[in-house]
Amino acid sequence: MTNVKQSLINSLDKDCSVVILLKSVYLESPFPLGIGYVNLRILAAMIHVQNVSKQYGDLLAVDNISFQLDKGDVLGFLGPNGAGKTTTMRIITGYMPPTKGKVYVDDVDIFEDPLIAKSHIGYLPENPPLYEDMIVRDYLNFVAEIKQVPGNEKNGRIHYIMDKCGILDVGKRIIGHLSKGYRQRIGIAQALINDPTVLVLDEPTNGLDPKQIIEIRELIKGLSGDRTVILSTHILPEVTMICSKVVIINKGKIALEESLERLTNKVDGIENILLKTRYWGEEIQEKIISLPNVSDIRLGLSNELIIQPKKGTDIREELSELIMQNEWGLLEMRPVAHNLEEIFLRVISSEGD
Amino acid sequence: MNAVYPIFKRELRSYFASPLAYVILVVFQIISARFFFLYLQGFLHLQFDPSFQLHRGELNLNNLVVLPYFGTISIVLLLIIPLITMRLIADERKSYTAELLFTSPIKLRSIVLGKFLAALVLLIIMLLLSSLNLFVLTVHGNPDMGAVFSGYLGLLLLGASFLSIGIFASSIAGNQLVAAVITFGILLLLWLVGALSDTESSILGYISLINHFENFGKGIIELKDLAYYLSLIYIGLFLAHTALDSERWR
Numbered sequence: 001m002t003n004v005k006q007s008l009i010n011s012l013d014k015d016c017s018v019v020i021l022l023k024s025v026y027l028e029s030p031f032p033l034g035i036g037y038v039n040l041r042i043l044a045a046m047i048h049v050q051n052v053s054k055q056y057g058d059l060l061a062v063d064n065i066s067f068q069l070d071k072g073d074v075l076g077f078l079g080p081n082g083a084g085k086t087t088t089m090r091i092i093t094g095y096m097p098p099t100k101g102k103v104y105v106d107d108v109d110i111f112e113d114p115l116i117a118k119s120h121i122g123y124l125p126e127n128p129p130l131y132e133d134m135i136v137r138d139y140l141n142f143v144a145e146i147k148q149v150p151g152n153e154k155n156g157r158i159h160y161i162m163d164k165c166g167i168l169d170v171g172k173r174i175i176g177h178l179s180k181g182y183r184q185r186i187g188i189a190q191a192l193i194n195d196p197t198v199l200v201l202d203e204p205t206n207g208l209d210p211k212q213i214i215e216i217r218e219l220i221k222g223l224s225g226d227r228t229v230i231l232s233t234h235i236l237p238e239v240t241m242i243c244s245k246v247v248i249i250n251k252g253k254i255a256l257e258e259s260l261e262r263l264t265n266k267v268d269g270i271e272n273i274l275l276k277t278r279y280w281g282e283e284i285q286e287k288i289i290s291l292p293n294v295s296d297i298r299l300g301l302s303n304e305l306i307i308q309p310k311k312g313t314d315i316r317e318e319l320s321e322l323i324m325q326n327e328w329g330l331l332e333m334r335p336v337a338h339n340l341e342e343i344f345l346r347v348i349s350s351e352g353d
Numbered sequence: 354m355n356a357v358y359p360i361f362k363r364e365l366r367s368y369f370a371s372p373l374a375y376v377i378l379v380v381f382q383i384i385s386a387r388f389f390f391l392y393l394q395g396f397l398h399l400q401f402d403p404s405f406q407l408h409r410g411e412l413n414l415n416n417l418v419v420l421p422y423f424g425t426i427s428i429v430l431l432l433i434i435p436l437i438t439m440r441l442i443a444d445e446r447k448s449y450t451a452e453l454l455f456t457s458p459i460k461l462r463s464i465v466l467g468k469f470l471a472a473l474v475l476l477i478i479m480l481l482l483s484s485l486n487l488f489v490l491t492v493h494g495n496p497d498m499g500a501v502f503s504g505y506l507g508l509l510l511l512g513a514s515f516l517s518i519g520i521f522a523s524s525i526a527g528n529q530l531v532a533a534v535i536t537f538g539i540l541l542l543l544w545l546v547g548a549l550s551d552t553e554s555s556i557l558g559y560i561s562l563i564n565h566f567e568n569f570g571k572g573i574i575e576l577k578d579l580a581y582y583l584s585l586i587y588i589g590l591f592l593a594h595t596a597l598d599s600e601r602w603r
Contacts, residue, residue: 093456096601119458129453131363133370145359146457190453 045070046228047092047198052101053252054087061087062098063252069245071197074224076239076260077232079249080348085232086126088249089202092230093123105198119148122196126203128187132176136167136186139175140193147194157193165189165219181212188219199229205238217241236344248347255347263343273307273316274300274336278329287326291318306336356459360467364441368475373440377433377475382482388425389486392418414496415572419487423504423570426483427563430476430512431544435536437475438519439529441468442597447528455601465594469520476512480505500572507569510582514562515540517589524593524600 045068054062062084069075079085091098094110094117103110110117131139140158149157162168165185170178175186184204191199204220205213213235220231221242233239239246239260246263248256277284280303288307289297293315296308309315316333323330368374396417445451454464484505490496519536526532540562547561558564562585565578 090452095452095456115458115460118456121456123452123456125449125452127449129450130448131367131450132448133367134363138366142359142363143453143457146356146454146459148355148458 046073046106047230048102048104049088049092050102050104052088052091052098052103054084054091054096055099061252062091064101065249065252065254066101067247067254067257069228069230071228072224072226073245074229074243075231076243076246077230077249078236078239078246078344079232079255083249084252085249086202089123089200089230089232090125093121093200094118095123119194120197121200122191122194122198123200124187124191124202124204126206128183129190130175130183130186132174134175135172136175136178137162137171139186140189143190144193149194157195161189161192164222165192166215181208181215184208184212184216185219188216192223197227199223199227201229201231203232203234205233205235213238248344250348256343272336273309273319274304274332274334275307275319275323276304276330276332277323278331279327284326284328287322288319291315291322293318304332356457356463357467357470360454360459360464361470364468364471365474368437368471373436374475377437378479378482381429381433381479384429385422385426385483386486389418389422392421393489414490414494415500418490419496419501419504420570422486423508423566426480426508427511427566430479430508430515431537431540433479434476434512434515434519435522435533435540437472438516438523438536439526439533440523441472441520442523442593443526443529443532461597462594465520465524465590465597469516469590472516472520473513476516477509480508480512497572500570503572503574504570506574507566507578510569510579510586511562511566514582514585514589517586517593518543519589521589521593521596524596 047069049065049067052062052065053060065084065088067075077085077089087096090096092103092105092110094103094114097111105117106120108117108120131142134142137158140162141154144154144158159168162171165188167182167185167189170182175183178186184207188201188204191201201220205216208216217238220229223229224242231239231243243260245259246256247254275288285297285305288294288305293310293313294307295310298306298308300306307315307319316335320330320333396414399412399417442451445454455461484501487496487501491498515536518539519532522535522539523529523532526535543560543562545561547555547558547564549558559581565581568575568578
């Protein structure tokens with residue numbers, strides 16, 4: 001019976017464009033020929049956030065957010081401070097209930113069946129939840145116990161995770177005495193201890209030095225695999241390196257939701273040129289835009305010009321010639337990768353208007 | 354419910370990982386021993402008093418040493434228990450571990466219960482230590498042991514009620530100090546509210562924390578006293594649970 005159910009669910013899962021599906025058909029009734037009941041439900045991916053809002057008093061922190069993630073997705077969750085990232089993550093992990101909306105984790109409503117849904121989740125909050133007075137190993141043992149890791153797997157699991165997170169050498173030390181980098185790694189270790197299918201990381205590289213950032217990034221990259229990961233961060237290149245999907249959230253609303261592939265395709269192949277000249281005047285912009293291969297020009301953040309060439313063209317030569325002829329005094333000219341940073345700023349500022 | 358034990362174990366270990374538990378045990382023992390000695394001394398002096406023979410029936414070890422000793426312990430508990438319970442939940446918020454607990458697949462009541470039991474064990478250790486003083490009495494005297502045991506049962510129930518109220522205060526307070534002050538405030542209020550009446554003559558007298566203890570000290574275990582303390586413990590834990598549950602809905 002379970003096989004029938006499972007194959008049915010699997011066949012349904014493949015069709016992701018369909019919104020409402022008959023999801024769970026329970027055949028476990030005492031009469032084998034009868035169908036117990038049919039459960040009509042919105043198709044659930046690994047994580048399904050459905051019209052979630054959160055109100056704190058007068059403040060609407062999260063405003064009708066919906067998105068869904070499949071198995072193996074790594075979501076980069078971006079947004080300025082106070083945009084509602086942490087609140088959204090807290091709702092997904094079941095720390096707090098939403099004012100409106102539903103969250104399904106692996107097809108289980110996190111507030112209807114919290115114990116089941118929470119057992120799939122590993123969560124690293126913004127501040128790693130550490131008991132300062134505990135020894136690292138005891139702490140992880142405690143986390144494994146409250147996360148219901150079976151007793152016979154526990155020690156092996158703890159050892160494996162400590163090894164993976166690079167904290168084996170501090171296993172016997174008191175957490176309160178360890179550096180920020182170690183604490184962060186212990187935080188990640190505690191999130192992984194129950195081998196979660198969904199991993200929620202709130203600014204995992206926050207406050208680390210560059211070397212540690214790279215280490216943690218590699219760690220997360222190595223972890224993703226089959227897991228669904230939600231990762232919030234301020235470091236945008238991180239998203240390009242790790243994530244497969246991006247959600248930018250601003251003032252509680254989703255400002256952009258796109259797969260990373262599509263996002264970079266949108267802008268790739270066209271490399272923008274950043275130009276700085278000593279001379280400054282309106283006619284510079286006019287003359288540059290009149291070049292045959294220039295499609296757009298705009299002002300950068302600190303009085304430089306960002307020039308967007310037409311697709312597949314290299315305008316650097318013509319550009320430098322133009323500058324030489326007019327004696328504008330070339331100070332700087334370099335290609336700028338059309339990066340997430342730009343998209344991020346554009347999305348955030350356009351939303352802000 | 355199998356999460357009660359890990360929570361309990363961690364909490365108890367945490368008491369003894371810091372100097373807090375040791376300091377509390379030592380201070381408690383010094384104060385109670387000092388008062389025990391004073392009461393014993395008073396009793397010995399009284400034996401040389403001519404009027405002692407006249408009131409022999411009332412002037413015994415239980416009335417002159419054991420009962421006042423229990424009274425002292427209950428007051429010391431009133432002062433010390435807010436310090437034991439203040440960190441229980443307020444500290445989880447401060448160290449951000451609340452997020453770990455509340456996103457783990459465990460029930461809220463396991464958290465509250467585990468913490469309560471850990472504090473209860475500390476209370477039991479305190480009471481056991483204080484009982485060592487009373488063993489001195491059994492060497493040369495003949496106190497009514499039944500009354501001693503029922504008195505300790507009363508102290509345990511009284512202390513456990515303090516603890517449950519303390520956990521509630523810790524669950525609503527933003528930090529430890531506020532939690533301790535709230536606990537102390539509630540306990541003192543409940544203690545003094547019926548100070549002038551007994552449990553039967555008025556409602557306030559019935560509500561009073563300490564009135565119900567009197568019978569235990571005399572060796573009388575009454576259902577109404579048991580029911581009073583057990584329901585107070587339940588109410589405290591229930592309120593703590595409710596406070597934690599509702600906090601996240603705001």
